[in-house]
Amino acid sequence: MxxxxxxxxxxxxxxxxxxxxxxxxxxxxxxxxxxxxxxxxxxxxxxxxxxxxxxxxxxxxxxxxxxxxxxxxxxxxxxxxxxxxxxxxxxxxxxxxxxxxxxxxxxxxxxxxxxxxxxxxxxxxxxxxxxxxxxxxxxxxxxxxxxxxxxxxxxxxxxxxxxxxxxRQIPAQIRTALTYINQHYRDNPGLEEIAGACNVNKYHLCHTFKEITGATVLEYLNNVRLSKAHSLLMDTGYSMEEIARETGFSSSLNLTRVFKKAYGMAPTQFRKRKESMR
Missing domain, CATH: 2.60.120.280 (Regulatory protein AraC)
Structure with a gap:
């Protein structure tokens, strides 16, 4: 699937x-x-x-x-x-x-x-x-x-x-990881950095994070970045470069590649389709 x-x-x-x-x-x-x-x-x-x-x-x-x-x-x-x-x-x-x-x-x-x-x-x-x-x-x-x-x-x-x-509250180290990702997704943090913020081994974090949340650490980070990009496309007139910068993508080309893989269309096409439906 x-x-x-x-x-x-x-x-x-x-x-x-x-x-x-x-x-x-x-x-x-x-x-x-x-x-x-x-x-x-x-x-x-x-x-x-x-x-x-x-x-x-x-x-x-x-x-x-x-x-x-x-x-x-x-x-x-x-x-x-x-x-x-x-x-x-x-x-x-x-x-x-x-x-x-x-x-x-x-x-x-x-x-x-x-x-x-x-x-x-x-x-x-x-x-x-x-x-x-x-x-x-x-x-x-x-x-x-x-x-x-x-x-x-x-x-x-x-x-x-x-x-x-x-x-039930999830384990403290997972809450810390989620909070860190939600606060620093613009900086596109790596696994080592996220694990360091939680004071745990990255392998332990990966196993526990997946078990609790259903996603890997990097999948969750990518989901957050995509949801923020999606929201900016719908609610602002930001350019692709500005959206990429706001959501932690290295460039508008990188944003377009990841967005198209997730949604089946380029972000510019997505924005035009949504505007035509309003």
Missing amino acids: KRKAFSPHDDVYIQYLRNMEKHDMPVQHYHDGYEIFLMLGGKRYLFYDNICFTLERGDMAVLRPFDIHYAQSRDAEYYERFVLNFSETALSALLSREELRLLREKLVPCVVHLNEEQTELMLDFFKRVNGYFEKSGFLSEKLQHTALIQLVMYVVECTQGEQTVGG
Whole structure:
């Protein structure tokens, strides 16, 4: 399976899955839109924001665009979930810029537990969105966007002031490595430098980092650099040279090579395609 840091979707992607076998993501990844993950049964382990969350029925994760995350089965043989990915473009058909800004402030990243009544109602919203996006015809697009906005607003309602699901902190040396990478990715640090910052042997760091996060140290570093480059392409008018400098690539040519390998197109092509969709 090809390992990619970026998992692209259309403006809206929704999927129900009941998996009776163990399954680990091939690599940590991110999306260019929001993700809402609703756990319906079994158990799933989510690595996000330096914490490993154990997700069971009623647990819901809300992730922002470009948030790097990773999920795995570990000891669990079964899990059932709904997942929804959507961009702000999907909401802009019915919401004004000011409404989108307010929603952005309220749709905060978190992992929360819903009670059974909330879980069933949230499931109904997911099913409704899924049903509308499987249909076409008269007013189907307006119904799709209306159902999506209703789901998102209920997510906001359920996450306001709720207690975060408990997760276990990852080992201190891995937290140090993640923090160091997130702070110094512009400098493109090497494995020896990262291990030195953690005061551990690089071989021990490599083994533990992969076991905990699902990615090698250098894969994670590259994922961070790519996610930052991706965000700058979408949200700024920076030149390729400026983006390369801001994200730790040695040159715009190096940025283009790595970006094209990950996304299947040059960054300039990617920017043009995104601009044409707005």
